[in-house]
Amino acid sequence: MAGESYVDHEVLKAFAKNKVNVPKEEAKERRRQVNYLRERLEDYIAAHPDFDLVKLRASGSTAKHTAIRRRGGTGSDADVAAYLRVGGPDIGVSTVLAWLEERCKEVYGKTKVAGDFKPSDHAVGITMRGSGLKIDVVPVLYTGEPDDRGYLVTSGGTKVLTSVTLHLRFIEKRKGEAGDGYRELIRLLKAWIRESKEGDPELRCKSFLIELLVAHLWDVGWNGKPLQVDDYPQAIEQVLSYIVRTGLKTPIVFTDYYTADDVRTTTDPIRVWDPVNPENNVARGYTEFDRQRLVNHAKATLDTLTTAAYATTKSEALDLWRELFGPTFPGE
Structure with a gap:
């Protein structure tokens, strides 16, 4: 033509x-912050064997390397799937989010203030003050299935079977x-x-x-x-x-x-x-x-x-x- x-x-x-791809250094910083959050939570899990948070997996566009650079400073930069052990997927979403927010606050202790945690209808948002990075910790209700299968709580409150690892x-x-x-x-x-x-x-x-x-x-x-x-x-x-x-x-x-x-x-x-x-x-x-x-x-x-x-x-x-x-x- x-x-x-x-x-x-x-x-x-x-x-x-x-103009589209996340700059290499920013992508590296996103992964570093996500890994830091995962390590802190995983250390907490290890120290609290009765803890109902089973494992964490990086998820979403950042993990898939399909994220695009932000515009206007809104939205999440990265997602972490938090697998919570439950007897069945019928537990209330608001109950899960409130519990997960408290656990995240415990993990970060006094290094963060209350305003750094902002729960939405399906995730707990955590803002990193130094970088301004926002990480959404998304609960996945885990009933012990293989391949990291669990029930993701969507923004509409629906529980959908998924697997971060298989995606x-x-x-x-x-x-x-x-x-x-x-x-x-x-x-x-x-x-x-x-x-x-x-x-x-x-x-x-x-x-x-x-x-x-x-x-x-x-x-x-x-x-x-x-x-x-x-x-x-x-x-x-x-x-x-x-x-x-x-x-x-x-x-x-x-x-x-x-x-x-x-x-x-x-x-x-x-x-x-x-x-x-x-x-x-x-x-x-x-x-x-x-x-x-x-x-x-x-x-x-x-x-x-x-x-x-x-x-x-x-x-x-x-x-x-x-x-x-x-x-x-x-x-x-």
Whole structure:
């Protein structure tokens, strides 16, 4: 296409490095703080054998290396899954969070003040004063199942069977096959969605859904071609084209840890199953309105990229790509 060379893989790779990826030193500091929290809590567990906190696992985008740099100082920088031993998953969420907050306060002792701990509806947020880093400690109700399976308490208060370890293994397997471009493509798509939500706050598309769409296209390809993880403009076009052409009506199932027959069918407008739990549609709660809005937005974005590909000047091409990634693109 005529203007493709104006915004090619190298331009997007540089943009990801300069504006999207978490800077190396910051990522290192996030992991150090998470490890410090884990070590403090694990030492506490060892000293209190009757303690009902069994183990801790780094989780979320930071652990998966799919996190993007923060904007505006809101949200969590890292997640830690705290596995709590319970007789069954029916215990009240507020009870669990109150108990977990007290344990975190005990672990940190007098090194932190009460304001550094902020419980939400599904996690205990801890702010590190020196760095400003925020870690969400998310309770997972553990009943002794293997592979770190336990019941995650979602922001809506629902308890969903999950496994932090198997989720990490799931993405590591595909990254191992595809190379570093796999996770950077996910980060670029997350940056696109974040920018899109700035213009349309009603647009719904969670990070995990982006990760699973990329995983699916890596597994099966699109239009007879593998997902082009070494050509970001082409790969982004493939993902957008998949969303538009399928309308997100085609169910997506992964068989790494269960068979397709295990999936509990639903009538949800978007059906993308959690690779660890065949009963959990990660798009549960998305309405037909949400589906159409996301598909229409992907179509508008695809149209913009098509126009950019035929741009006759670099300035024109960059202006069009800024509709995806905001005014800082290309971030040179």
